[in-house]
Amino acid sequence: MKRDLILSIDQGTTSTRAIAFEVSPEGVFSVLALSQIELAQHFPHSGWVEHDADEIWRATLQTCREVIRKAGSVERFAAVGITNQRETSVIWDAATGQPLHRAIVWQDRRTAERMDELIAAGHEVEVRRQTGLILDPYFSASKYAWLLDQVENGRARARAGEIKLGTIDSWLMWKLTDGASHVTDVTNAARTNLMALETREWSPSLCELFDVPIEALPEIRPSDSHFGDCAPALLGKALPIHGVAGDQQSALVGHGALEAGDAKITYGTGAFLVANTGEAIVRSDARLLGTMGWAAGGRVHYALEGSIFSAGSAVQWLRDGLKAITDSRQSEAVAQTLKDNGGVYLVPGFTGLGAPWWEPDARGTVIGLSRDSGPAHLVRAALESLAYQTYDLLEALRKDGAPPMKRLKVDGGVTANAFVMQFIADICDIEVERPAFQEMTALGAARLAAFGCGMTETLWSPPQTAPAIWKPDMDSDQRARLIKGWRRAVRAAIVAATDEE
Numbered sequence: 001m002k003r004d005l006i007l008s009i010d011q012g013t014t015s016t017r018a019i020a021f022e023v024s025p026e027g028v029f030s031v032l033a034l035s036q037i038e039l040a041q042h043f044p045h046s047g048w049v050e051h052d053a054d055e056i057w058r059a060t061l062q063t064c065r066e067v068i069r070k071a072g073s074v075e076r077f078a079a080v081g082i083t084n085q086r087e088t089s090v091i092w093d094a095a096t097g098q099p100l101h102r103a104i105v106w107q108d109r110r111t112a113e114r115m116d117e118l119i120a121a122g123h124e125v126e127v128r129r130q131t132g133l134i135l136d137p138y139f140s141a142s143k144y145a146w147l148l149d150q151v152e153n154g155r156a157r158a159r160a161g162e163i164k165l166g167t168i169d170s171w172l173m174w175k176l177t178d179g180a181s182h183v184t185d186v187t188n189a190a191r192t193n194l195m196a197l198e199t200r201e202w203s204p205s206l207c208e209l210f211d212v213p214i215e216a217l218p219e220i221r222p223s224d225s226h227f228g229d230c231a232p233a234l235l236g237k238a239l240p241i242h243g244v245a246g247d248q249q250s251a252l253v254g255h256g257a258l259e260a261g262d263a264k265i266t267y268g269t270g271a272f273l274v275a276n277t278g279e280a281i282v283r284s285d286a287r288l289l290g291t292m293g294w295a296a297g298g299r300v301h302y303a304l305e306g307s308i309f310s311a312g313s314a315v316q317w318l319r320d321g322l323k324a325i326t327d328s329r330q331s332e333a334v335a336q337t338l339k340d341n342g343g344v345y346l347v348p349g350f351t352g353l354g355a356p357w358w359e360p361d362a363r364g365t366v367i368g369l370s371r372d373s374g375p376a377h378l379v380r381a382a383l384e385s386l387a388y389q390t391y392d393l394l395e396a397l398r399k400d401g402a403p404p405m406k407r408l409k410v411d412g413g414v415t416a417n418a419f420v421m422q423f424i425a426d427i428c429d430i431e432v433e434r435p436a437f438q439e440m441t442a443l444g445a446a447r448l449a450a451f452g453c454g455m456t457e458t459l460w461s462p463p464q465t466a467p468a469i470w471k472p473d474m475d476s477d478q479r480a481r482l483i484k485g486w487r488r489a490v491r492a493a494i495v496a497a498t499d500e501e
Contacts, residue, residue, distance in 0.1 A: 005076045011084040027462065074236040079242040081445030081448055087192070089166075140194070176231065180231075184219070249274065263405055264440070271412070272306070274303050311412075318382055328413075331379050407431040421434065
């Protein structure tokens with residue numbers, strides 16, 4: 001039987017999905033089958049966000065089996081690709097394969113005090129030199145340390161090989177291979193604060209700094225490696241795992257943004273700008289993150305990244321918290337009932353502010369309310385905040401000397417909102433391109449897996465249909481006035497977060 005399918009696992013912050021991609025002889029990827037299960041989030045304290053790692057595993061197995069059933073036969077599948085929410089940290093027992101605590105999600109801020117201590121002690125310069133990252137609770141290292149603190153004799157057991165630590169990709173590969181592979185890919189490892197960018201290996205000095213035993217960490221491999229084989233009893237065949245990347249790097253590959261100067265931004269729960277810098281490691285002076293772009297076929301490309309913590313989650317807040325809308329899709333129509341924002345700005349710092357501000361203690365802030373303000377103004381302000389935060393990232397990228405972009409490639413659930421896409425084009429003064437095929441994250445993992453197993457000869461593949469494009473249509477005075485109001489709102493959020501009184 002012809003092996004023309006790739007099984008792509010897309011484990012995200014709000015759901016777990018499996019997609020069967022059919023690969024044509026011309027290298028065109030198309031979706032044959034899809035299965036998705038929503039993921040519960042747990043918020044035990046303010047700023048804390050957790051997932052049940054066992055729930056993630058069960059959903060992964062269920063969606064994979066469903067997709068294979070829909071495809072007709074496991075024999076058609078050539079390989080498995082995995083893409084995942086990055087930085088989310090798991091601790092588990094090596095003997096039983098059972099989690100020892102809920103997973104700590106990338107949004108979680110519980111280790112902010114520890115990061116402040118390390119910054120005050122002067123460690124951030126060395127951390128940035130080695131990893132390209134700043135000291136922030138966002139990354140996995142402090143999460144690992146906190147998890148180890150919750151387990152009796154945790155570090156001694158970790159050094160003895162009894163406890164394993166990893167991001168979601170490592171957790172899933174451990175489970176899929178029935179404990180045979182404790183591995184990660186270089187893009188996920190680059191988000192831990194423990195991997196040195198130049199060597200692409202775990203840094204002993206950083207492991208010592210964070211008090212994370214290196215023995216508990218997975219082996220780092222390029223993204224197109226053979227990471228292991230799925231246990232035959234799980235999926236009906238020992239399918240090889242051949243493509244793994246963190247979700248934002250996977251989306252970079254999905255967009256075909258493979259060369260220096262290419263960039264994309266994904267609007268999911270958060271929003272993430274990744275700009276390919278080629279084979280050079282660029283040290284940011286504008287508080288962006290140096291990180292991996294992709295590593296496959298013996299080539300390594302680095303990137304600069306800016307992270308927005310609240311994008312789609314701001315729309316979820318409108319629906320679930322504020323109850324200003326009953327459905328996320330309703331937000332576009334509500335925002336368009338107003339001629340402008342009425343001077344109302346929302347800074348969605350629900351779990352802190354990301355790049356370029358990096359204020360972990362910031363919280364959501366609204367300014368400009370008047371007696372004329374109503375729910376529609378808050379809806380519009382939340383949607384507009386996505387454009388302002390995107391502008392901040394692009395400005396930081398320009399300050400770091402990145403070449404100007406003619407077009408911003410976008411993907412993610414929020415891009416279905418035409419109001420937001422046009423407002424991004426207007427505020428950022430740039431063309432916005434949304435591919436007709438939206439599964440960029442899953443597509444990137446599928447491309448890596450197909451390339452890794454030899455099904456395709458290149459990571460790039462032709463698009464199925466033409467993209468949608470929004471062009472800027474706002475005069476410069478209005479743009480400057482709106483951005484000035486946004487900056488005032490951000491300052492208010494930061495002052496509120498840092499006010500000792």
